[in-house]
Amino acid sequence: MVRIVQVSDLHIEAEPETMFPGVGRVLEEASEVIRALAPDLLVVTGDLTTFGSSRPRDLVLARQWLEQLDRPWVAIAGNHDLGSSPERALRHPETEAYEPLPLARTHFGTVFGPQPVSAVDLGAVEVVAFNLRAGDPDNTLPAIRQAVEQSAKPVILCGHYPLEPVRVGGPCSAEASQATGSFLPELATLVQPLVAQYDHIRLYLAGHVHVNSRLPLSPHCLQLTTGGLGPGASSLRVFTVAQGWVRYDTLLGPGPQGFWERVAPAMGPYPPAYHLGTSEEQGGEWRLEP
Template structure:
């Protein structure tokens, strides 16, 4: 017996500014054909959910159009980002409340045979006691089940011991607090989005899967290649005996937008030196 979850990420949808909406219908068609038991969106559902109810509402309408059971965790473009990285959109109680009002809970867990699937809002993790309490409770109640985390940002870019403050992975203090809650254990899987690159590796005893985006990539002139710059989704298969398999579904017929060439979406990006 197994349970299949389709992980999608970084759709960046907007009714008012639909730069990337054209990639959603082909994705929806593929998901309906694949018929997973659950779809999990790992954040950046909306182009500007941090400031627009309508962008989030539009993202929810798109997800509902799948006709599939779905859950989502927020990304930095849905609720803002950590103060040290935020620029114009820091995480605030108002932004978190907007997500809860328009989309749903900031975190969730669901038990399937052999596993507890935990959706975690990693945006502002260390600043928000409610986030930490939620994760502690989710881990405590998992019992013998293996724990799979679905979250927006990767747990790290390279190693858990990394100390640099970097825009792409979890901040070091959030990572340390998250891992401490496992009390010497480890999550078996961390499935994330945000980087707009696909990657699948085991490091520090954790399977770390980065889902590719649906909306766009960040071209090499603006972002160091760490994984693969493509668009698509990831099919996870969880088995009762604790095994887990993941399959990449690259979607080569989507439009491979490069956000660095579309300054009208988020403003001009700084080219890499």
């Protein structure tokens, strides 16, 4: 049996916390939960910080948080850790600063390593996690393809952004992402074909939307997102891999159970299921092998 825990959108800030006051305390409490779960691997699907793209000391704090858990981990960048495009940076210079540099020389690359893709072999499955910026200046796409082709095992692919919108209506819908401008216009056109081509990619795990969702991308690949552990909606995903199947469950985190009513109140209303999802989105099973 293999146990993987996914958390996302920690949004750690150096003191004094300004964007999401209280995240540091929430993450301290969440540490206990993660240690007790003793995962074989902890996967963090981005937005480790809020200001990391312009303030490397916040990325250092995030790395320290991961290391004190004393479990194997893999972490990828969100738009707040590694700016996704110069256009977004013009609108959000402090929270999504773009660095026109090779990944190795960005703040994120300096703190978390220069590789665009990390592959972790867990025996029954392989986890492939990637950092992607607009225009793919880091040659992430070929590196994902290589990692997937080299694996004879079911692959759990992990990125920051969902490949398909996760809600009908509100800020996590297709209409909202069109209205605000996509973070990565090529994401769907570049990564989706990989998922379609390689039927041993069985799960795609993402964050960014701060909600807990489930959406089949194809007959063989299921997209799952989890909430924002720090600022909300605070949750963790627990994956149990055994005998060709994966069971996914949701644990509530110690932080706020909402998020979007604070960030985008006009786009509501937000019934509890907007963040936490239906019972099927919270827990279920998926076949890992054909």
